[in-house]
Amino acid sequence: MPKTLEISKQAEAPVDKLLFGIAASLTAVLVIVMIVFDKSMSVVLQKIFDFTTNQIGWTYIWTAALVTAVILWLSFGKYKGVKFGGPDAVKEFKTFSWLAMFFCSGIGTSLLVWASKEWAYYYVSPPFGIAARSIEAGELASAYPLFHWGFIGWAIYAIMAFPIGYAYWNKGYNSMRFSTSCIGVIGEKKAKGPLGKFIDFLLIFGLLGANATSLGSGTPMLAEACSRLIGITRTPLVDLFVVLIWTGLFTTSVTLGLKKGIKVLSDINIYLVIALCSFVFFLGPSMFMINNFTNSIGVLGREFFKMTFYTDAIGKSMFPQWWTVFYWAWYFAYAPYMGIFIARVSKGRTFREVGLGVLVFGTLGCALFFAILGNNALYNEMTGTFPFIETLEKQGDAAAILGSLMVLPFKQILLVVLVFIGFIYSATTIDSSAYCMALTSSKDVKGEAEPKWWNRMFWALMLGGVAVVVMKIGGLTALKTASLVVAFPIMIFICVALVSFKRWLDQDKPHLLVPSEKIDK
Numbered sequence: 170m171p172k173t174l175e176i177s178k179q180a181e182a183p184v185d186k187l188l189f190g191i192a193a194s195l196t197a198v199l200v201i202v203m204i205v206f207d208k209s210m211s212v213v214l215q216k217i218f219d220f221t222t223n224q225i226g227w228t229y230i231w232t233a234a235l236v237t238a239v240i241l242w243l244s245f246g247k248y249k250g251v252k253f254g255g256p257d258a259v260k261e262f263k264t265f266s267w268l269a270m271f272f273c274s275g276i277g278t279s280l281l282v283w284a285s286k287e288w289a290y291y292y293v294s295p296p297f298g299i300a301a302r303s304i305e306a307g308e309l310a311s312a313y314p315l316f317h318w319g320f321i322g323w324a325i326y327a328i329m330a331f332p333i334g335y336a337y338w339n340k341g342y343n344s345m346r347f348s349t350s351c352i353g354v355i356g357e358k359k360a361k362g363p364l365g366k367f368i369d370f371l372l373i374f375g376l377l378g379a380n381a382t383s384l385g386s387g388t389p390m391l392a393e394a395c396s397r398l399i400g401i402t403r404t405p406l407v408d409l410f411v412v413l414i415w416t417g418l419f420t421t422s423v424t425l426g427l428k429k430g431i432k433v434l435s436d437i438n439i440y441l442v443i444a445l446c447s448f449v450f451f452l453g454p455s456m457f458m459i460n461n462f463t464n465s466i467g468v469l470g471r472e473f474f475k476m477t478f479y480t481d482a483i484g485k486s487m488f489p490q491w492w493t494v495f496y497w498a499w500y501f502a503y504a505p506y507m508g509i510f511i512a513r514v515s516k517g518r519t520f521r522e523v524g525l526g527v528l529v530f531g532t533l534g535c536a537l538f539f540a541i542l543g544n545n546a547l548y549n550e551m552t553g554t555f556p557f558i559e560t561l562e563k564q565g566d567a568a569a570i571l572g573s574l575m576v577l578p579f580k581q582i583l584l585v586v587l588v589f590i591g592f593i594y595s596a597t598t599i600d601s602s603a604y605c606m607a608l609t610s611s612k613d614v615k616g617e618a619e620p621k622w623w624n625r626m627f628w629a630l631m632l633g634g635v636a637v638v639v640m641k642i643g644g645l646t647a648l649k650t651a652s653l654v655v656a657f658p659i660m661i662f663i664c665v666a667l668v669s670f671k672r673w674l675d676q677d678k679p680h681l682l683v684p685s686e687k688i689d690k
Contacts, residue, residue, distance in 0.1 A: 181621045182619065182621065187366070193631075222494045223490055226480065230497065234477060236324050240328060243524050244525050244528075249519065251339075251519060253517065260516065260517035262432065265439075266435065267514055269435040269436050273434070273435040273601070274598060275531065276534070278391060284535075284543050285569075286569060287539075289546070289550070289569075291314075294488070295488075296313070296481070309468065310547070312466075312469040314543060316476045318532075319469075319535065326531065327527040329505050330508045330511035331508075332669060332673075333350045334512030345609075346365070347371070348364075350666040376502065376606060377632065379499060388412060389565070392407050392411045395411060395588055418593070434596055435597050438590065438593045438597050444586055452578050458541055461544050462536075506606075546570070549573050554576050555576050599633065603625055604619075607620035607621070
């Protein structure tokens with residue numbers, strides 16, 4: 170039988186000073202070292218990353234397939250009716266806000282960027298030995314982004330919500346940490362000791378690098394949009410101004426907390442996304458978007474298993490290593506954070522609700538962006554309306570993405586909506602990340618208590634500062650690579666957490682299956 174979880178009325182959870190001090194200090198030191206020794210660190214880490222993706226990339230592929238199977242088992246198997254918090258637990262958030270929060274926390278401005286341009290890379294350098302810029306290349310170029318941002322990616326995002334959420338809401342452990350989810354295997358003593366601190370530091374550092382990479386790719390597009398909106402040339406000062414605005418937004422949001430800050434921004438963001446997609450759809454090549462998206466679904470269905478297990482060991486094109494393995498590693502770096510956040514907002518929801526909710530809504534949400542923004546850019550390229558690929562190669566992705574949208578009517582209105590979405594997307598992603606980093610560095614988090622406000626603010630500012638470094642130091646390849654290398658040990662401990670979770674389910678099986686059977690009847 171699980172421990173009884175008492176709902177605490179405390180407003181803020183105390184900080185784990187040891188973990189906070191270690192994580193904050195090591196993160197600061199590592200970032201400084203990467204700035205000072207940027208070139209040498211980049212070479213070393215790039216070699217490590219090449220080995221990770223080229224030689225053991227298959228481990229990411231198999232583990233990604235495994236966690237997808239586990240999510241489906243939890244959603245349809247005998248434990249599908251188990252609730253986070255017990256059979257009498259009440260949902261803390263309405264479904265709309267719940268969906269909005271986990272979607273916006275996992276997908277930031279990087280989706281706006283990649284939804285518009287990802288097809289172009291596959292079109293000029295397609296997989297499976299297909300000729301570049303051919304009809305087949307165009308079809309795969311439209312389908313592959315749906316694969317990379319689809320079920321498997323969201324399964325990786327969702328997987329840690331189950332062991333972390335079950336440990337917190339059902340087993341009664343007063344910490345929502347990556348290490349806590351491993352207690353069933355490593356024991357509570359080790360989870361609170363050096364091994365546990367190491368596991369939690371992996372989460373913080375991996376998340377720091379992954380988020381900085383996302384913001385580093387999304388901020389230039391947002392700065393370009395702001396420049397065009399107010400009619401000025403984009404300069405480093407404009408980039409800095411953009412960073413300062415969204416830093417103020419997410420710092421304020423994360424300080425206000427989950428319900429007053431993150432929830433409100435996420436709700437607003439979803440409405441703005443619907444407005445943007447509707448705008449581009451109705452003013453753009455609507456019929457082409459529908460027809461090509463429909464065709465892409467067919468191509469994806471036909472090639473799904475080939476895409477899933479594609480390593481090209483004989484052809485050695487490196488396509489799966491550069492793209493699929495990269496994406497899976499990136500998602501694994503995010504997985505513990507997403508698990509904490511999804512678990513935190515999913516009290517009162519069943520395993521089936523969480524599993525299918527994240528997989529289905531996350532996949533459909535991303536597909537909407539690619540179906541509209543991606544197909545709009547592809548249509549412009551193929552009809553000669555706008556030279557997307559040429560602009561991408563010569564002027565960069567920001568100019569290409571904005572250029573493909575500026576051929577539409579009412580472009581000034583579109584720019585306003587895009588700027589608002591860009592700022593709020595950045596804010597919701599970062600404040601969710603900072604919130605989870607603060608949860609990780611807190612102790613005795615009982616019930617619905619939140620981390621201390623200054624703990625949340627510290628990590629928000631740290632994330633913003635690293636994003637500035639990403640843009641000013643040539644993209645800070647070292648930090649990006651390091652975050653992906655960290656994804657490998659994170660992936661190993663995810664497997665440990667799943668074994669721990671299975672042991673807990675087996676121990677609690679007589680208690681858990683009673684409400685599940687009643688629901689089935």
